[in-house]
Amino acid sequence: MSTPQQPFASYHLWSLVAPTAWQQRCHCQMRRGFIKARQHEPQVKALLAKATASQRIGLLAQKGVYEFHHHIHLLNQSDGVEKVAQLLKLSNSTDEVKQRVLQILKKYHDDPLLLGKRIILLTRGDEGFPKPILISHRHYCFRLYAVMDCVLIESDSTLHIIDFKTGKSDFDRRQALVYLLAARYLYPTHQAIASFYNLEVCKKSEIIRVTQSELDSIEFELAEIARKHQEDLHKYQENNSKFNKIFPANPGYHCRFCPFNSICEFSTLKALSPQQNEKKKL
Numbered sequence: 401m402s403t404p405q406q407p408f409a410s411y412h413l414w415s416l417v418a419p420t421a422w423q424q425r426c427h428c429q430m431r432r433g434f435i436k437a438r439q440h441e442p443q444v445k446a447l448l449a450k451a452t453a454s455q456r457i458g459l460l461a462q463k464g465v466y467e468f469h470h471h472i473h474l475l476n477q478s479d480g481v482e483k484v485a486q487l488l489k490l491s492n493s494t495d496e497v498k499q500r501v502l503q504i505l506k507k508y509h510d511d512p513l514l515l516g517k518r519i520i521l522l523t524r525g526d527e528g529f530p531k532p533i534l535i536s537h538r539h540y541c542f543r544l545y546a547v548m549d550c551v552l553i554e555s556d557s558t559l560h561i562i563d564f565k566t567g568k569s570d571f572d573r574r575q576a577l578v579y580l581l582a583a584r585y586l587y588p589t590h591q592a593i594a595s596f597y598n599l600e601v602c603k604k605s606e607i608i609r610v611t612q613s614e615l616d617s618i619e620f621e622l623a624e625i626a627r628k629h630q631e632d633l634h635k636y637q638e639n640n641s642k643f644n645k646i647f648p649a650n651p652g653y654h655c656r657f658c659p660f661n662s663i664c665e666f667s668t669l670k671a672l673s674p675q676q677n678e679k680k681k682l
């Protein structure tokens with residue numbers, strides 16, 4: 401008999417369960433259902449595997465920063481950007497991806513945020529799932545996943561977690577809170593802070609720091625998210641015909657940006673009926 405999986409939490413799950421203030425109207429629980437309950441179905445799997453241009457740019461930008469610091473001399477070479485572009489095999493990308501990533505590399509080459517910093521972790525961005533942190537408390541137990549882009553030690557010994565961004569999306573403070581909770585377990589002897597840095601517009605966020613009691617509340621909230629999500633998964637496994645009751649749809653204009661709009665029966669972008677198609681031709 402297979403043992404039931406332990407509940408888990410991550411920033412990604414948090415964002416799928418609860419919207420940020422500016423995403424209230426377009427938040428759809430059914431997306432969580434596709435991503436976290438039906439991810440192994442061939443159609444869903446294929447849609448999840450399709451990286452959007454924004455995702456490609458984010459990943460290549462992160463790899464670019466990694467390569468600059470892995471071959472640190474390239475930051476001082478006039479052809480450093482071209483060299484990193486070759487390492488990233490940028491020529492295989494679409495024009496949009498190529499142009500935007502080249503701009504990011506040029507900006508980073510001109511003003512390298514991490515140069516001279518004591519970096520203790522810098523990821524390429526394609527390492528896959530990190531090892532989970534087991535959080536065990538008298539009232540709850542869950543696995544926490546936190547994929548950190550960069551961790552450095554500031555001159556006053558503070559641990560600084562930096563998350564790299566691209567594009568126009570706003571920074572979501574909750575992501576930093578998850579990192580700070582993870583740091584409590586991974587680097588227990590350090591005071592930790594977190595921030596975001598948008599590589600495309602070279603914009604730093606404010607520094608985010610929390611007290612121990614705030615971390616306790618965040619941990620409790622994530623334990624609750626993990627428990628509720630696990631409960632939803634069990635309900636779905638018991639009766640998968642209840643998918644749309646367990647993960648209710650919230651269709652709207654935002655369906656056009658949803659990766660599942662081609663297979664979601666609630667999508668506002670439904671395929672046209674043969675009659676509608678005929679009318680369109682007239």
Ligand code: SF4
Nearest residue numbers: 428651655658664667
């Ligand atoms: S297509 Fe629309 S209703 Fe369906 S999962 Fe996506 S956002 Fe929700």
